[in-house]
Amino acid sequence: MEDKRKLLDQPLHGIYIPIALILFGTWIFSWSYMPYSIAFIAIVFSFRYYEAMKRRSSIDKNIWRDFELMDKTLIAPMTSIYRFKLNREDEILDIPTGHHLACCFIVDGKDEIRFYSPISNQFDAGFFDILVKHYERGKVTRRLAQVQVGQTVKFRGTVGTLNYSPGMAKEIGLIAGGTGITPILQVITRVITDLEDDTKLKLIYGNETERDILLKNEIDEIAAKYPNFDVHYTVTHPEPSWTGSKGYVTREMIEQYAPQISDDNMLFICGPPEMKRSLFAITQEMGWKKENIFCF
Ligand SMILES: Cc1cc2nc3c(=O)[nH]c(=O)nc-3n(C[C@H](O)[C@H](O)[C@H](O)COP(=O)(O)OP(=O)(O)OC[C@H]3O[C@@H](n4cnc5c(N)ncnc54)[C@H](O)[C@@H]3O)c2cc1C
Incomplete structure (x- = not known):
């Protein structure tokens, strides 16, 4: 409409x-x-x-605009949430589900552009949040970490190809690795806040260690509150007390914790490029059709 x-x-x-x-x-x-x-x-x-x-919206698809950093919060090792100010206090970042913002820094005289999926939702007015993991040798994240409250960063957008609509699948298997949780979180928020959307969501979330699991409290709270949402965690280097799965996301984990293979169901995958490549291959070997798999 x-x-x-x-x-x-x-x-x-x-x-x-x-x-x-x-x-x-x-x-x-x-x-x-x-x-x-x-x-x-x-x-x-x-x-x-x-x-x-x-x-008018603060963000433009084609023009780079400066956004003032209002706040930054360290939430996990090397991972922070950055809050940027929108033009108006009542403005909500109107972003299609699972889409991203492009962020630009000039490094050694060259534009370096990276993508970030806002984690703020359709009720957050006056600002938007991005959750970013820092890499010691990362061109953009190293610069972003140096930005102080009150300084500005260039963004444009939105960018993305997911065309989510309620009812596009009966059940969706969500597979995320590390910061790949950010667009997946948009899908979860969209589904649970729409009373008419009864899509069942099953999340498999992989990380290096337990401390790296981003927004675990928030995800667990959603799982406890919404019967249509389940989560399963796996970590590569667990503590002895860890009760979830161990290691990378495997075929067996997908069989056990993702929806059944069906034309009515879909898989959304987001994580580091190697993870996306390997899971795209594994899920097709399992019998998932290409058109039922979406990789962010
Ligand atoms: C559609 C999309 C949405 C994204 N959303 C987010 C988001 O919400 N939050 C977020 O933190 N990132 C997100 N990313 C990743 C982000 O765009 C950058 O690639 C990342 O921040 C690294 O940028 P950099 O310039 O600091 O590192 P680069 O200079 O590009 O890379 C430097 C080194 O860092 C390491 N590295 C970089 N990226 C990764 C990675 N993803 N996994 C493992 N090691 C890596 C590698 O060792 C690499 O050699 C998204 C990517 C895409 C394509």
Whole structure:
């Protein structure tokens, strides 16, 4: 369905017909009032234009814009949540489910562009959050870690190819590795906050150690609250007390914890490139059709 709210952001929406009527009325009534009518139209037009410009989204698909860092919070080893300010306090980052923002830093005179999936939801107004893991030799993440509150970072977007709609699958198996949880979290939030979406979600989340599991409390809370959402964790280097799976995500884990292979079900996979490549191959060997697998 077409989103008619977007029409409000067009400065001239709903203005042509009233202008034509005023001009036509003035022409019939008396030409001598024409300057007053034109002045009135100019005032109304300027006000509408100003209001529409204020309502426009802070983020643009094609133009890089600067966003002020409001806050940063370390949530796991080498991983922080960065909060950036939107233009208006009541603005919500309107981002299609599972889409990303492009972020740009100039490193050694060259534009380095990386993608980040916001984890803030459709109820968070005035800001957006990204969750970023830092790499010691990472070109962009090393620079991002040095940004101080009050300084700005360039973003544009949104970017992405997932076209999520409720009912696109009966059950969705979500397989995430490390920071690959960020777009997966968008899907989870979207499904659990839509009362009419009864898609069943089954998450398999892999990490190096227990301490690396991002947003575990939040994920566990969702699993406890929503019967349509299950989670299973696996870590490569567990503590002796660990009760979840050990090692990388395997075929057996997918058989046990993801939905049954069916044309009605789908798999969404997000993680480091090698993980995505290997899971795409494994799941097809298992019998999943290519068109039922989406890799972010
Ligand atoms: C669609 C999409 C969405 C993404 N969303 C997020 C997100 O929400 N949060 C987030 O933190 N990242 C996300 N990423 C990854 C992100 O875009 C960068 O690739 C990452 O932040 C590293 O950038 P860098 O410039 O610091 O590292 P680079 O300079 O590109 O790489 C330096 C070194 O870091 C290591 N490295 C880099 N990326 C990875 C990785 N993914 N896994 C393991 N080792 C790696 C490698 O050793 C590499 O040689 C996303 C990627 C894509 C494609």
